Amino acid sequence: MDGLANELEALNRASSVRRLLDSASIPDRPGYILRGNRALLDLCSNDYLGLARHSAIAEAMRDSLLTEGAGAGASRYVTGNFPSYGLLEKALAEWQNREAALVFANGYMANVGVIGALASRGDVVFSDRFNHASIVDGIAISRTEHARYRHNDMEHLRFLLNKYRDKRRKLIVTDAVFSMDGDRARLTELVALKMEYGAMLMVDEAHSGGIYGQRGEGLGHELGLENDVDIHMGTFSKSFGVYGAYVCGSNTLIRWLVNKARPLMYSTALPPSVVAGIAKSLELVRTEHWRRERLSAASRVFRSSLIEAGFNVGSDDTPIVPLLVGDNDRALRFSIALEEEGIAAVAIRPPTVPAGTARIRFTLSASHTVNELKEAAARIRGIGLRLGVSDSCNGS
CATH class of the missing domain: 3.40.640.10 (Type I PLP-dependent aspartate aminotransferase-like (Major domain))
Structure with a gap:
């Protein structure tokens, strides 16, 4: 166990340690989760069509x-x-x-x-x-x-x-x-x-x-x-x-x-x-094809907003939008800043992704409205400017 503890400490120093975060659903607010006592816009689940809480x-x-x-x-x-x-x-x-x-x-x-x-x-x-x-x-x-x-x-x-x-x-x-x-x-x-x-x-x-x-x-x-x-x-x-x-x-x-x-x-x-x-x-x-149509529209709006803000998020049209950060520690700080701004999105780090490509992985849902996503993109842009992420993405 001592050896495992030492290796865990090494992971922590490399900003690579993982922790489980408590979250709860909010029945009357689709597209949001509860963490602590705060409602966060959920941009990290895979509930693409917004069916996870469907009453039927x-x-x-x-x-x-x-x-x-x-x-x-x-x-x-x-x-x-x-x-x-x-x-x-x-x-x-x-x-x-x-x-x-x-x-x-x-x-x-x-x-x-x-x-x-x-x-x-x-x-x-x-x-x-x-x-x-x-x-x-x-x-x-x-x-x-x-x-x-x-x-x-x-x-x-x-x-x-x-x-x-x-x-x-x-x-x-x-x-x-x-x-x-x-x-x-x-x-x-x-x-x-x-x-x-x-x-x-x-x-x-x-x-x-x-x-x-x-x-x-x-x-x-x-x-x-x-x-x-x-x-x-x-x-x-x-x-x-x-x-x-x-x-x-x-x-x-x-x-x-x-x-x-x-x-x-x-x-x-x-x-x-x-x-x-x-x-x-x-x-x-x-x-219910309308769910796919709404998800597609949300994906286009969110991705284009982040691209206009200078982030490297790829050019595809899927509801998975990876914001490339590069450094593990900066990705973690980005994720913490997002939560402070009312957005849930986690830092994805090696070995899940290749070394040097740590990112924030945003995932969208038919539960999200266009206005919610535009407001989220504006907050993300502000965080990126503070952390120097959007500048580094423009130069990559």
């Missing part, structure tokens, strides 16, 4: 709690496979226009389970360097060859595909929208490469599901590539406002995962109340 979802979960109890009691392979699971998976497959679907406890377990089931020794997984940690860990646990290509660098991926072209099974995995940079994967080119080299393509729609597509199916559908993606994975903990994850694909894929995905086999099933909440949320995601 809460009511569906309450009704399920009263009729089906608090927990599933066992794995889905034992007694935990409630009928509501099958109904939800049927609805998910129809929504994604796939043959079948499978629900997992969360996105981490879904990525680990899928990669571990599809790849092992003698295979190779090609992974974007900025992919989520769950993808990286899934590859490590599977003990397959890990070929990391430079972020969105298709020529580097082509080089690696050619290098490993004789491997038994080749799987390309990418986030659709990258969680720390807010930019999109080059899915059209990835589809072309997977076809050229006979690989499978898995797309993690965690930060794009609900946001893109006519019914919120994700970026693959938005681009008309849904039939070219072999494994569609997404989560219910962001745009859906609930918890859990899904995988959609062919009947063969889902049957294989049922037999081989260890996180599915060795975990207690999601509580039936959560499944009921997901089912109600899916109805809202599919039909």
Whole structure:
């Protein structure tokens, strides 16, 4: 324990230590959280469509709690496979226009389970360097060859595909929208490469599901590539406002995962109340397109306001807006100053992002109004000027 204490102190000196911050929801103020006794504009959650506190979802979960109890009691392979699971998976497959679907406890377990089931020794997984940690860990646990290509660098991926072209099974995995940079994967080119080299393509729609597509199916559908993606994975903990994850694909894929995905086999099933909440949320995601339109407008307004203020926030149009700071300590001071100004947004530091690229990661929601975001951008600009961040961004 002494050694751990010393290492924690070293992390603290490098402004790299992490702490858990207490927060609470405010029922009558969507888009805000309570921290201490202060209401803060919530610019750090992933509740993109503003569904996390939706009364219809809460009511569906309450009704399920009263009729089906608090927990599933066992794995889905034992007694935990409630009928509501099958109904939800049927609805998910129809929504994604796939043959079948499978629900997992969360996105981490879904990525680990899928990669571990599809790849092992003698295979190779090609992974974007900025992919989520769950993808990286899934590859490590599977003990397959890990070929990391430079972020969105298709020529580097082509080089690696050619290098490993004789491997038994080749799987390309990418986030659709990258969680720390807010930019999109080059899915059209990835589809072309997977076809050229006979690989499978898995797309993690965690930060794009609900946001893109006519019914919120994700970026693959938005681009008309849904039939070219072999494994569609997404989560219910962001745009859906609930918890859990899904995988959609062919009947063969889902049957294989049922037999081989260890996180599915060795975990207690999601509580039936959560499944009921997901089912109600899916109805809202599919039909309430106005939420996507409002989120898109909010994203444009907020990002353009920060760009005009001289910040480096990237040029994409997603609801993830990273304000690049660079230095860990300055990122922490920026986050503290934001809270003092009534804004909740956390400092993201290595190893979550590359060294020297610490940032404030803002995430937007359909719950936010344009006026709220314009006022927030003005306060952020003032903090940036005090800390010298906007000047450094202009010169980068």
